[in-house]
Amino acid sequence: MPTSEYLDAKIETATLKEVQKVQEAKLARQLDYLFARSLFYKEKFQAAGIGRKDYRRLRDLVRFPFTTKEELRESQAAQPPLGKHVAARLDDIIRVHSSTGTTGKPSFVGITRADARVWTATTARSFYTQGLRKSDIVIHAAGLTMFVAGLSSKDAIESIGAMFVPIGTGASEKALMAIQLLKATAMHCTPSYATYFAEWVRREAKLDPRELGLKKLFCGAEPGAGIPAVRAQLEEDWGARVTEGLGNADMAPILFGECTRQTGMHFCGQEYVLAEIVDPENGQSLPIEKGVGGELVYTSLERECVPLLRFRTRDRVTVLGTSCPCGRTSFRLRCIGRTDDMLIVLGVNVFPSAIRDIISSLHPRTTGEMRIVLEEPGPKVMPPLKIVVEHSAAPCNLAELKNEIEKRIKATLSIPCSVELVVAGTLPRYEMKGQLVKKVYENKGAV
Ligand SMILES: [Zn+2]
Incomplete structure (x- = not known):
């Protein structure tokens, strides 16, 4: 060597x-x-x-x-x-x-x-x-x-x-x-x-x-x-x-x-x-x-x-x-x-990076961009876990894609989730560190 x-x-x-x-x-x-x-x-x-x-x-x-x-x-x-x-x-x-x-x-x-x-x-x-x-x-x-x-x-x-x-x-x-x-x-x-x-x-x-x-x-x-x-x-x-x-x-x-x-x-x-x-x-x-x-x-x-x-x-x-x-x-x-990012769904520890891995693996049908939506502060999350996923601009069967993502997450991570598909470019991009979780509850009360 x-x-x-x-x-x-x-x-x-x-x-x-x-x-x-x-x-x-x-x-x-x-x-x-x-x-x-x-x-x-x-x-x-x-x-x-x-x-x-x-x-x-x-x-x-x-x-x-x-x-x-x-x-x-x-x-x-x-x-x-x-x-x-x-x-x-x-x-x-x-x-x-x-x-x-x-x-x-x-x-x-x-x-x-x-x-x-x-x-x-x-x-x-x-x-x-x-x-x-x-x-x-x-x-x-x-x-x-x-x-x-x-x-x-x-x-x-x-x-x-x-x-x-x-x-x-x-x-x-x-x-x-x-x-x-x-x-x-x-x-x-x-x-x-x-x-x-x-x-x-x-x-x-x-x-x-x-x-x-x-x-x-x-x-x-x-x-x-x-x-x-x-x-x-x-x-x-x-x-x-x-x-x-x-x-x-x-x-x-x-x-x-x-x-x-x-x-x-x-x-x-x-x-x-x-x-x-x-x-x-x-x-x-x-x-x-x-x-x-x-x-x-x-x-x-x-x-x-x-x-x-x-x-x-x-x-x-x-x-x-x-x-x-x-x-x-x-x-x-x-x-x-x-540790701060970890979520617990039905007793299962889930890291957002693991969800992102699954979403990214469905490229090019997805762009790889996704957000987990939290209505309440974690780490415990009421099932199903809500996830917004960007699909690519190219035509594909959206109902099938949604179904496939939900099934894959269930099979890989053993947690139920509900996927909402949005068109490419909808989710904000970050130049520094990426954000995989959207904390809806932080803006509650704000007009
Ligand atoms: Zn080495």
Whole structure:
């Protein structure tokens, strides 16, 4: 295997034991740091009745309590501007980002110079794993400003030596011009934007996106690119290979990257972050083995500004394997959605991404666009689940299509649903993250 396959060959091909040895030692130092520097954790550990001596081996980590996003929010409110959980001195912090919260108030994440180096390293490893090389010209058509994976992607892509083109969001004309004039080879964006932009190029520029010559699409920030039917459509639209990455605004911009074999995202944080998968109901740590599903939990191993222990990401993932023909030894997974997105219909857990997969698989009769309509706040939904689906402009038997979608969802997900078909172009498109659920109850009372 040529070493150019890997950015950091030694750690990417190390055995699990070798990686764990590094993690065990680093976690000991991170805990020393927490007990010495973090007011948030000092209080938390005291309340949990746990001390530094309780950690000796890696397996002792499960004795420590989880950290949740709500705790970080409360900590920031209690001690502004950055929160009690900040363990670095303010003048050692070189940059702040914020996570895209849904609650309105930004949730800040600061980094020191050393933290920035770690972010660059994991982000670069993820891009390299996805097939980014020095010769690539990358259109960054994703958030650039407060978004954690904006400037961090710039640093990472530049560190590989590739050319970074900072387009940002909502700038399709600029993106198209840059792709054409610079002869770009790759694009980094959300899968929703890749879909939107392909439609835009056909409609506004009267061009076939395939003619633009992009060879690699690096997608992230939402699950779409890992949904088989959505991926197939994107690859067809662009004539490019689609891979995806996954990160977390509170831990690191990108921590997973799918290799060019396209069999799920490899963990790329080996010596920087420890990943656990836990049962979302009872919090029990699960073995990282093929077929295991649960919530992703992160522990930082050498973070200065925001060291986090057992941070609950709310990302629901499935482990696809622990080896790969590419030679990387880190586990591979697929993210199926966030706990917050999950719906429960007749006791069955349903992620909107699973519904979208079924709708997209009926392309070209459907456009792939759909919305689940919620009359009341979830996660429990009174059956049948209401879904609005766009059918394509080409003539087809609509009654048959409606029937087929309802049957397929029932057969695949074991839930009853009622489908309303609407004509192509009816549902609003999103340039950033896609919306699969329409919450009707939020606008109730509004005129
Ligand atoms: Zn691989």
